[in-house]
Amino acid sequence: MTAFGSALLVTGSEQLLASRAVDGRRRTAETEQPGADINRINALELGTSMLSEVVGGSLFSSHIIAIIDDVGATPPDVVDQLIATAKDPGDDLCLILVHEGGNKGKGLIDKLKKAKIETVAVAAPKAWELPKFCQQEARRLKVGLDQEAANALVSAVGTDLRALVSALSQLADDAGGETIDAKLVQRYFAGRADVTSFAVADAVLAGNTSLALERLRWALNSGAAPVLVTSAMAGAFRGMGKYLDAQGNRMNDYDLARQIGLPPWKLKDYSRTSRNWQQAGISASIKLIALADADVKGAATNAEYALEKMVLGVLSHRRH
Template identity: 35%
Template sequence: MGGVTAASFAPILLVLGDEELLATRAVTEAVVKARSVDPDVDVREYQAGALVVGEIAEMLSPSLFGGRRVLVLRAGQDARKDLVAALLAYAKNPDPDVQLIVLHLGGAKGKAFADGLKAAGATVVPAAKLKGHRDRVAFVRDEIRRAGGKCTDDAAETLIAAVGNDLRELAAACSQLMADTDGRIGADTVARYYRGRVEVTGFTVADAAMVGDVPAALEALRWALHVGVDPVPIADAIADGVRTVARVAAAGRGDPFQLASTLGMPAWKIRSAQQRARGWTPEGLVEAMRAAAECNAAVKGGSDDRAYALERAVFSVAAARQGGAR
């Protein structure tokens, strides 16, 4: 590990957050880094709630025999007051041969401990759970990049739809994709790899129809009906897809985050609709809205063949886009 020296280590590392994968990864990377300098580094782990001051004093005190030490203190929010006081006092003048890694969930419990470590100059590694959809997309893309590959937003979206939101499962899926492909990950790659696992919804059908991809829309529609998706939400999704693109197109090519409050929808949905709006004309969107309305009337009005009504809507929406293409 070129460029890594004893002087480059943070004497105190505060891993702050409740996402187990990110916290575990931060500790692992710190230990690997320490061992790259000193393969014989002494690594010890403690649970803060079960630790007393006397037990940790020896580990933190200067060693007569030299050598690096890494002390991992888990569940720092559970540390008792006397231990917190001792560690904060130590943090003001840490031993350069010792790296103290404190894991803290980041909530209100034990907040004074985390704040004190920050004030003492601890290096903070964020490890909070990812709450937003865009954060998870960024996580997937970064996982692929870290492994030496490239991943599009669409591919990340498809992978999340197939695997779910758990970061451990997403990380494992990224690793598997990198092992089984050339590292250039597109939505088609993920769809082939996870065929049958991606949750097909009405929005899958609508998204494909709105970009004029009739084969993909029909495949998604037939699969959705085959696995028991009710025709009504599919018809609703087609109508919603057309309305969303029409509203976003009418708003112009503004920044999604600035348009979010005006349009009353999340920025990621606006960004996605802006991409699907390319190639549509106002006239084409009017035709698509008419087709979606007819589909809704047929599906909700008790048509004898609701599947046919949905397929006809797919063809009509795609034709409206092609007929109005510039």
């Protein structure tokens, strides 16, 4: 199947994967017809005559690669013409329609799918799938990434795909063709302010007062915004609450991680530190974290004091 004479619908909210799907089809079309014109427009700007210009040939090239973004915003009076064009693009047109997901333009999307337009659905991997995504991305970069390193990378960078891909690209350059291991990941991200915020939350979950306060001071001295600390604490304690709720369920680690919304390796951390907590303590802690979050966003004059007060208050609710 050639790129020309075809239409592709890319739908989903994950922008990185959507961009890759669009770029993949565009590159295929450019390989087939190096001189093809590329016309890209937001669907909101389409009118009947504008659609004809976008998908039609020019004086300089008979072949057109037409990319229409946010296709759900297509004006109603253009919908039928767009569907007709997608059904029969003609041999000289490569049509790519981009939909950001959701219910916007649902009627148009349903009609395109009913017409059996080729569709690529993109969705962000779930939290427990992110290490696997990182390993796949590493293979794309032609570098090795073991499971421990993949886990460490997600812990350090978080769940944003663009941030993970960027980090992997930098790590691949630094690795010099060698397999990326957990030590390289930890060394590379040791000084990141947002990572030190998660380290504070880990120490509090572990019930280690001196380490938690030490890491808090290190985080603030490293430039971590106070709101990053409260955010990391909130995420950690919401996760622990979910873990305690699901602890009695009879399911394997993968299913338990999926239910809670955590990567499977994180279950080991929660399993190890859960002995420090009961649901009452978690509920009280989340209230303290919410108060501290309001304080660091302007309710208090001294954010550092508010964070220390939060850490000590939360730790007072751990099981003894």
